[in-house]
Amino acid sequence: MNRFNYASPLLIDHEKTLACENNVRLYDGEVKTNFEGGELIITTHRILWARPGAIARGDTCLALMNELIVYIEEESPGAFSFKSMYNFIKLSFKDGYSNNVLGILNECLQVRHWEVQIPPQVPDKPQAPQIKLRTGIVGIExxxxxxxxxxxxxxxxxxxxxxxxxxxxxxxxxxxNVISTKIKEKQGDITEDETVKFKSYLLSLGIDDPVTRDAYKSNNQYYRSLANEISEFLYKHIEDMGGMMTLTDAYCRINRARGYELLSPEDILNACKLLESLGLPLKLFQFSSGVKVLQLNTLDSGTIAESTGILIEDNGSLSADELASKLGISITLARERLLTSEKYGKCCRDDSIEGLRFYPNLFLNNEE
Amino acid sequence: MGEVEIDWPWQYNFPPFFTLQPNPETRAKQVQAWKSLILEYCRKGRLYLVDVRESSHIPLFNNSNINRKLEESVIISILSELQKTGHAAPVDKAKHRWEIYWHTLDEWASMIYGYISSRGFNNSVLTLYELSQGEDVQTEEFYTIPQEVLIKALQVLEKDRKCELILSDEDQGVKFF
Known part of the structure; x- marks a missing residue:
């Protein structure tokens, strides 16, 4: 009896009704159950039992999958049983049965409809002509x-x-180089304006005489010259950018300017470490977060904190990306500025789901 | 827990107030502000017990106007600061439930003893109920004080031999000397 399950009487795919009987009672083994006087429907896949009219309404009914049936036997006139592995059930047909139920079921079990795999419908679209005949692993390879x-x-x-x-x-x-020296020689022939213009073209083209390793015997000398070159080339840019540039930016700009004979990150880092000791106007600075920047000698954390604090006050509050777009600097740098400012007590943070924002430090300034 | 009428300080509407500040100097000011706000809030609302796990339902820790709330861990660390000055004490080991003493236990004790002396109740016995809920104490600051807090305050007096607690199952009383 436990092989029955509740199911919808709607026919599943490729299922067909074979026979219908009325006034049928279910037995659990030899024991009568309360399932009496119902409708019995035998389909290719299942045996359905339901209260009269329930199937027509589409209500839930009891279903036994045909594949579970191993043996069918007629017991006495009007009743026969289905033996299963552990148990069997009996169906009692109070009004007898009109169809040849036993024959139908036996035939159904032999055909085993539930095992027949209907091939999926092939779409009617005309198949595109196959270009590649190679298939399989060889084809893919x-x-x-x-x-x-x-x-x-x-x-x-x-x-x-x-x-x-x-x-x-x-x-x-x-x-x-030749052209620029010629221009020097022939000063007067061309106007000052044109000279300046030409020189700026040359500058934007790149560094006219790059420092290369081959030219120096020791690394130290090489780095020193490189430091000079970096300082000379980047000073103007860094000044324009508010006094600070990340080392990665510096790396990109130097190599963009050189165009060939590119520098490795290590070489640039080593050269930058020498900047301060050589008395050049730039220095390498590392934020507590580990971000390395080149900054003007004249710039120190205190002034950064001060100016950032004032900016925050002017705007009410700032996030790193807002500050970045205001100053035209990278978000990393903007973040570092805000953190420096915070360290100096010039601002305080608001860390919420909306992100990290910095406010004027009212805790310190707003004494009651 | 009903609405508590309180004049919120400016910090309450300042979003960074709800983020623990990393700068030590700033944080000291922030924590100080929180401490006084918590005591003020509890005094106004006559709150003796705060459950940190319910902090999001307490307007004190959850300002819905600016959509900010104080994290539970931060609340616990601020309450621990209050504990150092005797203004709070955790009730359970997990530090979820805290008794808040907007008057320290010492202050409560001297307040109660002052009342007893002024009424001449020395050498007499009062029930704890009389002392906290009785008609006579309606005008006193310690009116409606919960029994747990009251007992702790009286234990302070007991140590100074100013009273003796009688804590049997039936009657909980105290005799003052």
Whole structure:
């Protein structure tokens, strides 16, 4: 009896009704149950039992999957039982049965409809003509190989261009040098304005005579010259940016300016460490968070804290990205400025789900 | 817990007040402000017990106007600061429930003893109920003081031999000397 489950009488896919009987009672083994006088429907997949009319209404009914039935036997006129592994049930047909229930069920169990897999419907769309006949793993491997080959070719082509550019760049710089010396010699022929303009072009092109390692015997000397170059090149930029630039920005700008003979991050870091000892106007500074920046010698944490504090006061409150867009600096730098300012007690934080904001330090300034 | 009528200090509407400040100098000011606000709030609302786990339902710790609330861990650390000055004490080990003494136990004790002396109740016995809920004490500051706090205050007096607690199951009373 426990093999029955409650189910919807709606037919599942590919299920067909085979026979219908009325006034049927269920027995749990030999024991009568309360399920009496109901409708019995035998389908290709299930045996359904329900109170009269319930099936028509689509109400829940009792269902026994046909696949669970191992044996059918007619007991006495009007009643027969289904033996299962552990138990069996009996169906009692009070009014007898009109259809050949036993025959139908036996046939149904032999055909085993529930095992028949209906092939999924193939869409009617005309199939696109297959271009690649290769299928399977070999096909996939080959297409991957082809892709790789194509990538290799583009890469090679790209690097050939780069090599050309590098070899040309040296000549270009030489030419630029020649032109600038000629301009110096022929002063008077061209106006002051034009000279300045030309020089600014040269500058934006890059550093005309980059410091390279080959030219120096010791690392120390190399770094010192590099430090000089960095300071000379970046001083103006850093001044424009409010006195501070992250080391990563500096790295990008230096290498952008050099164009070739690129510097490694280590070389730049080592050179920057020497900035202060060489008495140059820039210095390397590390925030407590570990962020390294190049900043003007004239700038110290106190003045940063002060100016940031004033900015916060003017705006009511600021987050790192707001400050970044106000000053045109990176968010990392803006954050460092705010944290420095906080360390100096110039502002205080509000850490909420809306993010980290900084407010004027009313705790210290708003004494009652 | 009904609404407590209180003039909120400016800090209450200042969002950073609800974030523990990392700068030590700033934090000292902030914690000081919190301490006095908590005591003031409890005094006004005559709150003797605060459950940190319910802090989000207490307007004191949850300012819905600016959508900020104080974290439970921060509340506990501020209450621990109050504990140092005898203005609060945790009731359970997990430090979730705190008794708040807007008068310290010493202050309560001397207040009660002052009342006893002025009424000439020395050498007489009063029930704890009389002392906290009786008609005679309606005008006193310690009117409606919970029994747990009252007992602790009286224990202070007991130590000075100014009273003796009688804590049997039936009658809880105290004899003053």
């Amino acid at each position: 080959r297409s991957l190989q082809e892709k790789q080959k194509a990538q290799d070719e583009t890469l090679n082509a790209a690097f050939q261009d780069l090599n050309k550019l590098m070899s040309m760049a040296k000549d270009m710089v030489k030419m630029a």
